[in-house]
Amino acid sequence: SLSDRLGAIFEGLRGRGALEEKDVNEALREVRIALLEADVALPVAKEFIGKVKERAIGAEVLRSVTPGQQVVKIVHDALVEMLGGSDKTDLDFATTPPAVIMMVGLQGSGKTTSTAKIALRLQKREKKKVLMASLDTRRPAAQEQLAILGEQAEVKTLPIIAGQNPRDIAKRALEAGRLGGFDVVMLDTAGRLSIDEQLMAEIADIHAASDPIETLLVVDALTGQDAVSTAEKFKARVPVSGVVMTRIDGDARGGAALSMRAVTGAPIKFVGVGEKIDALDTFEPERMAGRILGMGDIVSLVEKASLEIDEAKAKKAAKKMAKGEFDMDDLADQFRQMRKMGGMGAILGMMPGMGKMKKMVDQAGGLDDKEILHQEAIISSMTKAERKKPALLNASRKKRIAKGSGTSVQQVNKLIKAHRQMSDMMKKLGKGGMKGMAKQLAG
Ligand code: GDP
Ligand code: MG
Incomplete structure (x- = not known):
């Protein structure tokens, strides 16, 4: 992988x-x-x-x-x-109200859903009075879809009048926006499965008629190599001022974000993180970078690790692990390092391929962060001989250790089980070290 x-x-x-x-x-x-x-x-x-x-x-x-x-x-x-590390992602409202936000993109990219999400957000968080209008006269029930979303979000939608063309609906929306004292008018447009001249002409026409201050290109995060041509074609006809990336909740790797930002030069302003009406986040370049490189927060891991880890000790431990000599002292060392670096979850979550490892460890003993301190206490209540050779730990020794560490025999057993599973795994992975381990875990 x-x-x-x-x-x-x-x-x-x-x-x-x-x-x-x-x-x-x-x-x-x-x-x-x-x-x-x-x-x-x-x-x-x-x-x-x-x-x-x-x-x-x-x-x-x-x-x-x-x-x-x-x-x-x-x-x-x-x-x-x-990805736009220092981009300003706020929407622009510096115009005579109502500020028009026009949504463009391919069919199914998430325009209608995102229109309602953004409207809800503006109304709730920025106390803007928002009117939404669907200009999609092609897809059956497209205008009704937006009306239903409007009801859910408690955002006003322009009354539907059958037979009007998109340009006329846009004009009517602007007029209603002005008369109704709205701060924002959001125009949801029609899309196609692929770009054609008719669609592009319609988009350009609506743009000219409504003069939006924001023109947001909505793209599905799963868009792959097509991302560039899609973005280029929209950009050629309307000045794209921002990108909304939808379905980032799926297993898209996020490459489309980089493509979109590079081609449009426009900031990614929002990401859609689900089907629900409030499933909208602002865009975080750091997180997206990690996702694209598939390495969690490896950079911060590197930063932390170079500060905290005693290299020599780590090497020694890796060697011992490879030989299957992973005793309780080594486990205690691991715990200490984990604590320094922000806990088990933090470490495993940051390392590539370690998600699975975390799950295994959780299943083995449920070693959550809070328990690490208990685990260390248990180990320090063991004798030197017991730490070197956990097999010595019989019932009476366990009872003594539980008492000494202020824990229970059950907790001592849990630790022993976790240790056994970890050392078995280390043995199996053999000389591969961390690399081999990552490989094995990534399957
Ligand atoms: P449009 O044709 O561009 O207007 O697309 P729609 O807004 O109708 O969305 C198409 C489908 O994608 C709908 O089923 C939405 O619920 C879904 N959808 C939109 N945004 C997201 C998102 O961020 N995450 C997920 N999982 N689904 C989304
Ligand atoms: Mg739609």
Whole structure:
């Protein structure tokens, strides 16, 4: 999987002296594959890699991190930047009311749903008075769909008059907006399954008639290589001022976000995170970058790890693990490090492929963060011999340990079980170390 490969780059470059072109190229080949797998459009991926390469080669090598870590960080930072790290994502209302927001996009991209979501948000959070109008005269019941959503959200919708064309509906909406003292008029337009001239002409016509201050392009996060041509065609006809990315709650890898931002040059203003009317979030470039690279928050892990982990100790532990000699002292060490780095959930959640590991650990012993301290107390109530050889732990010893650590025999058993399962797993994974472990867990 992608995470494995990034892990491999990471390992491969570890311990070398400087950021050499050869290393950078090797790493970037993998990053390119990663981007394509995340559905970033090819020309966008190429452009991105070019930028990163320029930045990476000749970058001063930091002393405290390995070249591999540094490349990953550069890639991540460039990705955040290209996703619009410092974009202003607020909607613009600096106009004579009503401010018109026009929604455009392919059929099924989520325009109607997003229209209602944004309207609800503006009304609730910004206390704007919002009127919605559907200009979709093609799809049967499209106007009714928006009316129903309006009822749910308690947002006013323009009364439906049969037989009107989109341009006339837009004009009527603006008029109603002015007369009714609305702050915002949202225009939901028709889409097509693919772009054709008729649709584009209609969009341009509506735009000209309503002069929106925001024209939001709605795209499905699952859009892959088509993202570029879709965005280009819309952009050629209307000035796209922002992007709404829907269905980010599915298993899209988020590549479309990068493509959209690159092609339109417009900020991603919102992401749709579900079918419900309040399932709308503002866009977070950092999170999207992590998602695209499929590495959780590996960057912050790197940052934390380089601060907190005693490298020598970690290496020693890895060696012991590989040999299957993973005793209670090692487990206690792991706990201490986990605590320093923000707890079990934080660590496992941050590491590629570790989601599964977290689940396994949870199933094995339910080692949640709060329990880590208890677990450490239990281990410190063991004798040296018991820590080296947990098999010694019979019923009376367990009772003594439970008493000494202020826990129960049940909790002691849980720890022993977790330790056994972890050391079994370590043994199985053998010499692969973390890399092998990630591979195994990623399946
Ligand atoms: P339109 O043709 O562009 O107006 O698309 P619709 O707004 O009618 O949405 C099409 C389908 O996608 C509907 O079933 C919506 O419920 C669904 N949908 C829209 N946005 C999201 C989202 O962010 N997440 C999920 N899971 N479904 C969404
Ligand atoms: Mg619609």
